[in-house]
Amino acid sequence: MWSLFVALRLVLAFIVASYAQDQVDDSLLTFKSRPDLYPPKLSVNISENGVTPGYIFMAPYQSLQNTAAIYDIDGTLVWYGYGVTGTGGNIHDFRVCSYNGTDHLCFFNGEQYSGYSRGQAVIMDTHLRQVRTVTSQNGLSAIDQHEFNIINDTAITVIYHPERYDLSAFNVTAGEGWIQNSIFQDTNLTTGELVFEWSAVEHVAISEGYVSPNQSEVAGTGFDARSPWDYFHINSVDKNGDGDYLVSARHVSALYKISGEDGHVIWRCGGKFSDFELLDGLNWSYQHDARWLSQNASTDIISFFDNASNGFNQSASHSAGYIIKLDHTADPPTVSLLQSYPAPEDIPISASQGNIQILKPGNWANSNTFIGWGSQPYVTEHDSRGNVVYRANIAANGKMNYRAFKFNITLSPMDSPALYTYALDANANTVYYMSWNGATEVRSWRVYGRSGCTDQWRLINEVPKSDFETTYTVLGYQEFGMVEAVAENGTGIRNSTNRGIKAFVPSSSLTNNCTVNGCNVVSGYGINTGQEVVAAETRSGCAALPVSTTPNSTTGSQTANKAIDLQPGIWSTASIVVFSSLLVSAIL
Ligand SMILES: *[C@@H]1O[C@H](CO)[C@@H](O)[C@H](O)[C@H]1NC(C)=O
Ligand SMILES: *[C@@H]1O[C@H](CO)[C@@H](O)[C@H](O)[C@H]1NC(C)=O
Ligand SMILES: *[C@@H]1O[C@H](CO)[C@@H](O)[C@H](O)[C@H]1NC(C)=O
Ligand SMILES: *[C@@H]1O[C@H](CO)[C@@H](O)[C@H](O)[C@H]1NC(C)=O
Ligand SMILES: *[C@@H]1O[C@H](CO)[C@@H](O)[C@H](O)[C@H]1NC(C)=O
Ligand SMILES: *[C@@H]1O[C@H](CO)[C@@H](O)[C@H](O)[C@H]1NC(C)=O
Numbered sequence: 001m002w003s004l005f006v007a008l009r010l011v012l013a014f015i016v017a018s019y020a021q022d023q024v025d026d027s028l029l030t031f032k033s034r035p036d037l038y039p040p041k042l043s044v045n046i047s048e049n050g051v052t053p054g055y056i057f058m059a060p061y062q063s064l065q066n067t068a069a070i071y072d073i074d075g076t077l078v079w080y081g082y083g084v085t086g087t088g089g090n091i092h093d094f095r096v097c098s099y100n101g102t103d104h105l106c107f108f109n110g111e112q113y114s115g116y117s118r119g120q121a122v123i124m125d126t127h128l129r130q131v132r133t134v135t136s137q138n139g140l141s142a143i144d145q146h147e148f149n150i151i152n153d154t155a156i157t158v159i160y161h162p163e164r165y166d167l168s169a170f171n172v173t174a175g176e177g178w179i180q181n182s183i184f185q186d187t188n189l190t191t192g193e194l195v196f197e198w199s200a201v202e203h204v205a206i207s208e209g210y211v212s213p214n215q216s217e218v219a220g221t222g223f224d225a226r227s228p229w230d231y232f233h234i235n236s237v238d239k240n241g242d243g244d245y246l247v248s249a250r251h252v253s254a255l256y257k258i259s260g261e262d263g264h265v266i267w268r269c270g271g272k273f274s275d276f277e278l279l280d281g282l283n284w285s286y287q288h289d290a291r292w293l294s295q296n297a298s299t300d301i302i303s304f305f306d307n308a309s310n311g312f313n314q315s316a317s318h319s320a321g322y323i324i325k326l327d328h329t330a331d332p333p334t335v336s337l338l339q340s341y342p343a344p345e346d347i348p349i350s351a352s353q354g355n356i357q358i359l360k361p362g363n364w365a366n367s368n369t370f371i372g373w374g375s376q377p378y379v380t381e382h383d384s385r386g387n388v389v390y391r392a393n394i395a396a397n398g399k400m401n402y403r404a405f406k407f408n409i410t411l412s413p414m415d416s417p418a419l420y421t422y423a424l425d426a427n428a429n430t431v432y433y434m435s436w437n438g439a440t441e442v443r444s445w446r447v448y449g450r451s452g453c454t455d456q457w458r459l460i461n462e463v464p465k466s467d468f469e470t471t472y473t474v475l476g477y478q479e480f481g482m483v484e485a486v487a488e489n490g491t492g493i494r495n496s497t498n499r500g501i502k503a504f505v506p507s508s509s510l511t512n513n514c515t516v517n518g519c520n521v522v523s524g525y526g527i528n529t530g531q532e533v534v535a536a537e538t539r540s541g542c543a544a545l546p547v548s549t550t551p552n553s554t555t556g557s558q559t560a561n562k563a564i565d566l567q568p569g570i571w572s573t574a575s576i577v578v579f580s581s582l583l584v585s586a587i588l
């Protein structure tokens with residue numbers, strides 16, 4: 001009887017909990033001034049003195065909205081790119097990159113299917129405008145999420161391309177077999193020309209793979225073009241000063257040095273045919289994100305993320321970040337462990353994705369290291385001895401994050417600050433909720449009010465910025481509100497709309513379900529769908545005046561409404577076409 005009672009209570013609690021979940025998912029952030037955004041919350045668990053200042057770059061997906069997100073190290077949202085990062089789909093590999101000599105934001109944007117995507121690489125300037133895309137060339141599939149690596153004046157991207165392949169050795173004899181070829185392209189960003197292209201099937205035998213057809217969720221059956229067998233699974237590409245490449249591939253559990261001359265494999269490290277003897281108990285598998293830290297004729301120093309699992313096979317109890325040393329002078333050549341950054345005990349193994357960022361790559365031996373744990377949406381920072389000095393996570397609930405990074409960046413958005421104001425009645429105090437998505441230079445807010453469209457704005461106060469959205473209550477009723485974002489040096493940077501935001505004042509029949517800060521969140525609808533909508537006045541407001549939002553900066557000279565040329569070169573072609581058709585019509 002007692003247990004039945006407990007069970008009933010549990011069921012009831014579950015129903016109540018899932019109902020509440022439907023209303024407000026507390027793994028997501030919400031803001032009164034930006035009701036369109038639902039960014040995942042980043043919960044900071046450990047933050048010790050040695051943590052490196054900077055912003056955290058992530059692109060969590062399988063969330064309500066899938067896009068790029070920047071947080072500061074205390075978990076405060078800085079920018080959420082929903083709606084402005086591209087054409088829908090997912091974002092991956094979001095980070096600061098150097099393009100045309102200055103800091104930009106780089107990411108992949110595309111449609112994801114299983115562990116793959118088809119899309120394009122996008123470059124944004126620090127005013128959060130898309131300035132450039134990189135797409136695949138040579139008639140292949142659109143590029144994939146696994147790499148977008150700008151080094152000097154070229155961009156490396158990868159392509160997963162289905163190709164016909166004789167798989168009779170795997171009993172695919174009824175007809176043509178299909179293989180998922182792993183390709184990378186290196187594109188000159190100045191000219192758009194392809195500098196180099198490499199394809200796995202020409203250089204790596206299918207027998208190097210550990211994953212048989214249909215053996216994992218991303219293995220593929222090999223039976224058709226929509227399910228090609230993915231024997232290699234490229235997931236990172238780096239490049240050295242000689243123009244050679246370092247490739248990591250998950251399904252062969254190996255790193256490859258690839259000649260930038262002819263694409264041949266210079267050496268294999270790990271996997272079935274390693275050219276190196278693995279010392280120090282090294283035995284990684286299904287790894288990601290291999291980067292050269294230094295390199296000469298005798299030695300390579302490389303960092304990478306060892307998943308140690310693909311969800312089916314496992315080579316260690318935990319995933320880890322590694323710095324390894326390849327010694328070419330030893331006979332046979334050896335690979336040894338210089339530093340490991342194991343996952344904290346309670347972070348489950350990362351069966352996919354993940355990355356490792358050496359925060360001072362030029363001084364890796366004394367550098368802190370930032371790790372994104374991939375399918376487990378945690379980030380950690382470690383000191384040079386491997387100790388965890390920082391730890392944060394987004395609530396899993398099925399969410400994942402391919403790569404995470406830490407960078408400094410200064411962002412000054414083209415768009416203006418957002419404001420919502422509220423007063424319980426026309427004699428009450430007015431609450432201002434203000435934010436500016438992506439702006440990094442705001443120290444405080446100047447708060448303005450006025451009571452009619454022709455009145456001058458009255459400066460009420462200047463209040464420190466706190467959190468993504470700052471809340472401030474102004475004494476007395478302000479029918480219209482405006483706020484000005486103010487920089488550290490006291491300069492006003494940008495105003496919210498100069499038409500003013502009209503305060504929301506609940507009517508007398510709503511006011512009982514409202515407080516001085518706002519009204520209740522409605523958790524169900526009492527509207528009779530057949531009911532006629534009663535006549536009501538429109539909301540009166542003021543007209544907006546034109547205002548220049550041209551940033552005074554080194555990289556931007558365009559005004560807010562000017563179209564951005566996404567692909568330099570296309571406009572000139574377009575204008576030639578238009579011009580020639582005008583010419584043709586003139587002749588006819
Ligand atoms: C951090 O997470 C660990 C593991 O879940 C937990 O034991 C610890 O209490 C957390 N610390 C804080 C400050 O939340
Ligand atoms: C690169 O930067 C220069 C100024 O340094 C600017 O004139 C040029 O338009 C930029 N090019 C692109 C493609 O952004
Ligand atoms: C192919 O089929 C033969 C005969 O049924 C079987 O012995 C062999 O194991 C199969 N090979 C593979 C790779 O499945
Ligand atoms: C890219 O193109 C520019 C302009 O032609 C050239 O100066 C530069 O050397 C090229 N870079 C590479 C890596 O090919
Ligand atoms: C692939 O494996 C699944 C089970 O894991 C099985 O249901 C399916 O039939 C297999 N497909 C092929 C084409 O063998
Ligand atoms: C990039 O440029 C730097 C500085 O010129 C040079 O040292 C480095 O080798 C270049 N890297 C590549 C991959 O070209």
Ligand SMILES: *[C@@H]1O[C@H](CO)[C@@H](O)[C@H](O)[C@H]1NC(C)=O
Binds near residue numbers: 283285313314315
């Ligand atoms: C490495 O791990 C695999 C499991 O993935 C295991 O079968 C193998 O014996 C290990 N090798 C060594 C040298 O420990």
Ligand SMILES: *[C@@H]1O[C@H](CO)[C@@H](O)[C@H](O)[C@H]1NC(C)=O
Binds near residue numbers: 052055359407408
């Ligand atoms: C950010 O800048 C600070 C101050 O210059 C520096 O200490 C820190 O290492 C930088 N962070 C990153 C991630 O580069």
Ligand SMILES: *[C@@H]1O[C@H](CO)[C@@H](O)[C@H](O)[C@H]1NC(C)=O
Binds near residue numbers: 487
């Ligand atoms: C004040 O700071 C803003 C934003 O950082 C900057 O654009 C502006 O040039 C600075 N003004 C002065 C006078 O230093």
Ligand SMILES: *[C@@H]1O[C@H](CO)[C@@H](O)[C@H](O)[C@H]1NC(C)=O
Binds near residue numbers: 448457484492493495
């Ligand atoms: C914001 O508006 C106020 C009031 O009109 C004005 O004094 C101020 O210069 C504006 N600030 C900016 C950055 O345009």
Ligand SMILES: *[C@@H]1O[C@H](CO)[C@@H](O)[C@H](O)[C@H]1NC(C)=O
Binds near residue numbers: 509510512513
């Ligand atoms: C306040 O909302 C509740 C439902 O949550 C409703 O029953 C009640 O009638 C509302 N109060 C007024 C004064 O409308």
Ligand SMILES: *[C@@H]1O[C@H](CO)[C@@H](O)[C@H](O)[C@H]1NC(C)=O
Binds near residue numbers: 552
């Ligand atoms: C931007 O630059 C122009 C021309 O140099 C100057 O007139 C204007 O005052 C500047 N605006 C701001 C907000 O600094």
